[in-house]
Amino acid sequence: MGVTQEVKDLRTKQINDFMSQFDNLNETDTEVISEGLQQILGESPGIDFEYGAETVLNESTGEEEIKGALQKIHIFYTYTDEEDDLRVSKISYIVD
Numbered sequence: 001m002g003v004t005q006e007v008k009d010l011r012t013k014q015i016n017d018f019m020s021q022f023d024n025l026n027e028t029d030t031e032v033i034s035e036g037l038q039q040i041l042g043e044s045p046g047i048d049f050e051y052g053a054e055t056v057l058n059e060s061t062g063e064e065e066i067k068g069a070l071q072k073i074h075i076f077y078t079y080t081d082e083e084d085d086l087r088v089s090k091i092s093y094i095v096d
Contacts, residue, residue: 004081025095046076070095
């Protein structure tokens, strides 16, 4: 295992440890994640919230309502490889 893989593994562990502190990812916003990870990683990572449509049936009216629901959070971060080239990696979290 080269230095690059060790650095990538360390960053992955740091991000996973940080994200595990949230009980409900639906109640987390990009600013909280970005600021927290910037303190840990020394860089501001890219963050993407992926939404999907969910159909809900209103039992009172019998009408269907379409709501956007957060499905995944993607975090993009960088590390340097053996040739000092900047690499980008992504970690995704499924939101319940």
